[in-house]
Amino acid sequence: MTGLVILAAGQSSRLGQPKQNLLYKGKTLLQHALVAATGSGCQPIVLVLGAHTAAIEPGIEGHAIQVIHNxxxxxxxxxxxRAGIIQLQQNPEVDSALMMLCDQPFANAQLLTSLLNKRQETGKGIIACTYNGTAGVPVLFDRQYFTELLSLKGHEGAKKLLARYADDTTLVDFAHGGVDIDTMEDYEGLVG
Incomplete structure (x- = not known):
């Protein structure tokens, strides 16, 4: 069973307001991520919140997810x-974790399902998306990598694991993966 972690705890400091609540095509960015996550078939779905929790939580009602506060x-x-992996480890049936961000509006259920399918096809332990000449999120990690994910510190994401275990990594094309919302200019480019 693959659990899914939505990373949505950041402060959105460059944007100046919670990016999770920005509207795109009638839904917030976080709601788009929740729709993708629930449509992927992954269980359980863990939403990691931190900064701006009180402003974000009202927009997530009605979704069958576990919300944890980092x-x-x-x-x-x-x-x-770390918070998401710790939560997933509590379920012994979870043998892998799919991690996604809340600010990639084109990360849909079809993309997430393609990561799951690629794992079945290849048997690889890490399935990452590729875009703009790099590999990144959404990304799926086999349980064997959970210990290393738990050892990450600071602002580093899990990208270094992709390089360290390149022989156990395969990629899925994500044409619009480079579209993420960090600044108001990014957002205006998305909705403009």
Whole structure:
């Protein structure tokens, strides 16, 4: 069983407001991520919140997800990855974790399902998306990598594992993976 972690604890400091609540095609960015996650067939779905929790939580009602609050969110993304993995490890049936961000509006259920399918086809332990000449999220990790994910610190994401275990990594094309929302210019480019 593949669990899914939505990383949505950041402060959105460059944007100046919670990016999770920005509207795109009638839904917030976080709601788009939740729709993709629930449509993927992954279970359980863990949403990691931190900064701006009170402003974000009202928009997630009605979704069958586990919400956890990462009190260590100021440390950076690594703390949210750890929080999500710790939550998934509580379920012994979870043999892999799919991680996604809340600010990639084109990460849909079809893309997430393609990562799951690629794992079945290849037997690889890491399935990452590729875009703009790099590999990144959404990304799926086999349970054998959970210990290393738990050792991440600060602002580092899991990208270094992709390089370290390149022989156990395969890629899925994500044409619009480079579209993420960090600044108001990014958002205006998305909705304009």
């Amino acid at each position: 009190a260590d969110w100021p440390e950076g993304m690594a703390s949210s990855i």
